[in-house]
């Protein structure tokens with residue numbers, strides 16, 4: 412755990428943590444020395460030879476131990492604060508360097524658990540858990556060594572039991588850690604299902620399911636309850652093991668001391684004194700047992716944090732690529748094959764396509780044929796397995812994220828709006844835009860028309876994720892952002908096929924406006940919105956099976972034509 416904490420703290424704060432560790436060792440040693448120094452006092456008390464000078468050393472050591480303890484506590488609290496700030500800093504730094512494909516509901520749930528629960532746990536661990544661990548090793552060790560000088564037999568018995576107690580505490584910690592792992596997995600699932608439940612309220616209520624339970628959430632909660640029960644039993648077993656071994660050690664020390672004194676092997680007065688100190692020998696070890704579970708749980712949190720901090724980043728070139736202006740605003744997929752990481756179903760097989768500058772390309776194909784995947788590869792959410800994706804004539808792997816993103820505007824299905832005003836959400840497309848430019852883009856995308864029924868007009872807050880707006884409205888805001896950004900290349904994955912005539916009119920206008928200045932790739936639901944596209948690509952079975960203009964493809968009588976003729980009945984087709 413100490414090593415993991417040092418890794419998380421990094422160079423900036425590890426010196427502070429090492430100093431706190433030194434103070435913890437000194438405080439534990441001072442306490443052990445103070446306890447051993449009481450032995451001669453007790454002995455002379457029992458054999459009737461007590462003199463006042465015998466109190467000087469214990470008194471001095473008590474004051475020293477108290478002062479050192481205060482210093483150690485202050486250092487530990489400083490480390491705790493440093494761990495908290497450095498964790499947020501490092502997680503934040505890491506998140507911006509992870510490929511966008513890394514973010515899916517499971518990993519987002521993992522990060523939210525880590526930020527809310529994990530960081531608190533780990534920073535508390537640095538202040539409150541490492542200290543009992545060190546206290547549990549150093550103080551009993553000093554007591555055992557001290558006793559060795561007064562009565563070697565009792566000293567040896569203590570030294571034999573210390574590792575046994577240590578092993579018992581490790582076994583107990585390992586059981587509690589396993590129990591925590593089981594519970595953590597189920598808790599993350601409940602978190603994810605709860606978020607999903609909140610987001611799916613519109614759909615659930617639309618289908619009259621608002622009052623009834625939501626089966627996936629109930630299943631997750633029932634699994635979590637089972638995990639809680641399992642957690643309880645396994646943790647209790649761990650605590651019982653440690654409790655039994657400690658009590659055995661305590662009894663064995665008293666029995667051994669009694670036997671040595673009765674057989675005349677040890678001085679009876681000294682033995683009474685040693686037995687009086689036995690409780691102080693056992694107590695720090697028991698504390699380790701009490702904290703063992705929390706220490707193990709903190710280690711689990713540290714491991715989970717390390718998993719995120721060690722997640723593979725997209726390699727970035729040291730230098731931004733030099734662009735060939737003759738290919739500006741161009742997009743090309745060259746013999747691209749792709750399978751999502753962790754799966755074995757190949758989505759794209761040797762796909763080549765080209766988006767000419769300033770043209771509108773529509774990508775169509777059955778549901779699941781990989782249309783969205785094409786846009787994700789262009790934006791480099793994932794790395795291709797084979798082939799290359801070129802944006803502006805340069806391989807995306809040779810461009811920095813900043814360089815690539817400055818050329819792209821993304822309008823995806825899952826539009827995310829920030830819990831801010833409608834105006835600020837549009838302005839996000841280009842924060843430096845003037846109010847006039849923001850309003851012009853909003854007008855073009857049909858956002859201004861929403862103002863009639865929004866309570867506070869431009870100042871209406873849209874709720875976290877934009878939940879106060881409909882899917883179509885969120886998409887209009889997203890398109891307005893894209894218009895405002897005025898990026899050379901626009902990738903537009905339209906949200907729904909159920910667009911009303913008003914929305915359709917805004918979409919058509921927006922497409923026309925976007926393709927006036929930019930290269931546009933659009934995955935649309937309505938043929939009518941893309942019939943004028945410069946190029947239509949038909950994706951099926953991992954390949955581009957047809958390409959051309961609308962009239963040309965209709966004349967060919969292939970897949971596109973059959974879809975066109977049956978489009979009213981067609982299920983599962985989307986157009987781009």
Ligand SMILES: Nc1ncnc2c1ncn2[C@@H]1O[C@H](COP(=O)(O)OP(=O)(O)OP(=O)(O)O)[C@@H](O)[C@H]1O
Pocket residue numbers: 515751752754758776777778779780781782783784785985
């Ligand atoms: N992150 C992911 N991990 C694993 N598989 C994925 C992931 N995203 C999509 N897939 C799978 O890849 C395939 C292609 O998905 P994609 O979303 O690109 O299809 P699509 O043509 O856009 O579909 P639709 O029209 O329904 O949106 C699907 O089988 C989908 O289940």
